[in-house]
Amino acid sequence: MEITFEHVTHSYNPNSPTANLGLDDVSFKIQDKKFTAIVGQTGSGKSTLVRHINALLKPTSGTITVGDRVITPETNNKNLKPLRKQVGMVFQFPESQLFEDTVEKDIMFGPMNFGASADDARESAHKMIKLVGLDESLLEQSPFDLSGGQMRRVAIAGVLASDPETIILDEPTAGLDPVGRQEIMDLFKSLQQDGKTIILITHNMDDVANYAEEMAVIHRGKLIAQGIPQEVFNNQELLKEDLLTLPKSAAFAKELTEKGFSFEKLPITINELGTEIEQQLNGD
Amino acid sequence: MEKIISIKDLNYTYPEAKRSAIKNLSLDIYKNEWLSIVGKNGSGKSTLTKLIDGLIEADSGTIEVAGQIINEENIWEARTKIGIIFQNPDHQFVGATVEDDVAFGLENQGMPREEMVKAVDEALILVKMADFKERDPQSLSGGQKQRVAIAGVLATKPQIVIMDESTSMLDPDGRKTVLNLVQQLRSQQDLTIISITHDIEETELSQRIVVLNDGQIVSDGKPEEIYDLGADLQKFGLEEPFTSELVSTLRDTIKLPDGYLNEEELKEQLWKLHSNM
């Protein structure tokens, strides 16, 4: 499903003395089946932006189109289930959403809300627990007896179980150790390769460089850049204004240019950087 | 070097747990050093912190803090020598405002009010949060809250500051400010820093890394020695340093010296190769 934002503005506490703009006239497209990263400083409006895609928030003005579903300021809270089934959302520290007495029931909760039969939901739970790298035997346990990392995976399985076409991830790896982080990121990449649209909010520019095909930069509620990561990380204006930090490889390449090396475009992954250095040193 | 913490043959098993969280662990920590403790989740890092501060009681073994073996009688005195910055900025903010929070530890010591007012101001200046004195925690960023937590700890003039994954919930800006601040304070206030972390950049600031696995120390050395483990570091909950990853992609075709190279060293090597072309 393609997702389109047209002149979307969102104001918190409108008509009150403490009103402030969460989003300011944002227009852009998120392409179907792609891996899109959304970056920006804390409080820039990234989370506000993605909450419009499944209508957890409604625009103060403007429209959002998700597939053939249109969300406007007038959209009411009825009949949102089909939309929310299509758009799954993994929140920051999603383990805090667990509540059932067994892992299995908790994973089944979403699919059942969206109208799946108990049998289908159970089947889905068994499939998903393996997909997120946990043992099926955990299904009978209470989610509150698991370790933090396992709880995170159960929560993610609970979102994936409804088989959403679009998956929104709000810093899904925050607080995990490096191995866990990489496993989770690889999982999302493989889901995308299986045909899902992935939208990732992150502060980690290396994840953007390694996983995303598209990126958008949000600053103070405004969309200030969009494109493929290669291009955006080479956007001199953004870098000069300090609105974007570089992935480690690009930052290192930039320092190499002080003496001898020159890059037409800053490489953003270790592999690209390695290839460039080899070419420049071996002279071919 | 003068020892400030000395741990001998420490054992701890959580009630109802099958495996011990800390097994026969011995470790000396020296005055004014910055020590990183790394390890996977569940390797015993946080348990060790709680043992050092007497928040849980060891099954066997001893912990000596600033020359005194801690026991039930002197634990409150030992705690005044140690300050801990915890992981979640929201869960350790006791006061209704920044100044109240910084004062909390001093109130516990029964410090007279006039001294307290001075100590709070000084601590807030040290962490550059003096302008936020009257703000409530809801209006602060994660990084700012952690700086207030540091001020609260500094106000009581500890000798040891333990950072228990205290930057893991911060955004990159917040993390950078907090780490720079801690580095500066360590020399300024002659502090010993123990940081428990998964963050490779945080360990780069330290002088020594101890790797914990299953409640035991499996490695103890200078950062460059530990980084030499390369991709194996992941097993111990630390990502592979950027430079060693880059070096391993280059080694096939480019001649580089053995062992771990930090960014400066790698840059120098590459520049040298480039100018010799």
Next chain:
Amino acid sequence: MGRYLPGDSLVYRLDPRGKFLLTFYFVGIVFLANNVASYAFLLAFVIFAVFLSKINFGFFLKGLKPVFWLILFTVALQLLFTPSANPLWHWGIFTFSKEGLVIAGYIFIRFILIIFISTLLTLTTTPIEISDSIESILKPLKKIKFPVTQVALMLSIALRFVPLLVDETTKIMDAQRARGVDFGEGGLIKRIKSFVPILIPLFVSSFSIAYDLAIAMESRGYKDGEGRSKYRVLSWDRRDNIMVIFMAAVTGILLFLRSY
């Protein structure tokens, strides 16, 4: 009532203990008013106090919102059910009379007075100042071994964590809505059931916050509340004395107007 609004004016600077007690006192004397003159006088006093606070009047009107229906209902009740010897209009059990109109008017003004004055207290006094005031007012109870300082600390920590738990609730609600929960849809049982996925995570995170906080407090040397000194002090100034005298004068005038 409203949440504390940062600002600075005479009303902000008054000692919170005085503000706290005099607000209660004022709510008490509102019930002494019995005629147009006394109600008009009290209304003038409240408007004067609001003016002194330098706070936008809109915030006070907002304070009325949550109790709007209660006011409307009570006023309507008085309008339609006050018994009268010569009603203006009469239909079945309903009676509309001049007396009813007057009483309804008084009740309406009484609501306004009470809500505005308590909104004034909460807008200009931080929760922690209120909790300090309570501690200070309860201090005599220490003599009978009532743990006043512990209770005050408990109260201030509770106040400190309310906004955090509100945020947590919003987040959990959003997460469950994203998993297909409809709040406020379906029958009563279904609605009550839809709160289970919020309440359980909220309990779990409250406990984890409480545990973390207890550990953090202990590591910072909090034992049992004994031997602690206090950072916050309340200071009673000349302006607070003036306020008390002013309030006494208001009472005097009110008593005079009552029999006017």
